[in-house]
Amino acid sequence: MKNASGTxxxxxxxxxxxxxxxxxxxxxxxxxxWFKPGNNHITLEKSEITGSTMSGILGEGSYKQILSNYSHDxxxxxDDHGIYYAGSNSVIAxxxxxxxxxxxxxxxxAGAAGNIIANNTSVHNGHGYVSxxxxxxxxxxxxxxxxxxxxxxxxxxxxxxxxxYD
Numbered sequence: 307m308k309n310a311s312g313t314x315x316x317x318x319x320x321x322x323x324x325x326x327x328x329x330x331x332x333x334x335x336x337x338x339x340w341f342k343p344g345n346n347h348i349t350l351e352k353s354e355i356t357g358s359t360m361s362g363i364l365g366e367g368s369y370k371q372i373l374s375n376y377s378h379d380x381x382x383x384x385d386d387h388g389i390y391y392a393g394s395n396s397v398i399a400x401x402x403x404x405x406x407x408x409x410x411x412x413x414x415x416a417g418a419a420g421n422i423i424a425n426n427t428s429v430h431n432g433h434g435y436v437s438x439x440x441x442x443x444x445x446x447x448x449x450x451x452x453x454x455x456x457x458x459x460x461x462x463x464x465x466x467x468x469x470x471y472d
Contacts, residue, residue: 335358336360337361337363338362339363339365340364341366342366342367343366346367346368346370347368347370349371349373351374352374356377356379356380357379357380359381360380360382361381361389361390361406362378363375365390366417367394368395368396370397372397373399376402377401377402377404378405379406380406381408384408384434384435384438386406386407386434387407387409387412387441388401389410390412391421394420395420396421396422398411398421399425402428403427403431403443404428404430405433406432406434407435408432408439409432409441409443410428410429411423413450414449414450415450416448418449419450419452420452421454423454423456423458427459427461429460430461434464441464442463442468442469443461444458445468448471455468
């Protein structure tokens with residue numbers, strides 16, 4: 307799920323170049339909680355997730371319940387988030403995502419469908435490399451479909467509260 311190319315080139319607002327390279331093998335770095343494909347019907351509840359060099363929670367599969375967790379201070383590169391989720395038919399609710407390098411919550415790829423993202427708080431995420439890659443509180447992209455965002459809070463994130471590329 308980590309950027310397979312391992313690099314990203316962009317320019318920031320003043321035209322200067324931004325460049326970063328992801329380290330380690332896929333998924334690169336360490337993840338505190340990793341839901342691998344095929345691991346379904348799992349609940350993660352009331353946990354503190356912090357200090358990973360990649361995303362705090364990385365997930366695929368189906369029918370997860372990610373409830374009442376505190377995912378903060380995770381990531382070292384723009385592709386690292388409080389939760390990086392590509393699973394389906396799951397519930398991500400009542401969590402706090404704070405001060406993660408990239409997005410607080412990223413729902414991505416064609417497999418990310420039918421999820422409910424409700425009653426979460428995403429605060430001060432996306433400030434890791436703000437001059438080139440400011441990120442938002444919540445984002446969907448790359449084929450994520452039929453996901454419902456209900457009653458979420460976004461405050462003081464690097465770019466937007468809610469963002470989508472689909």
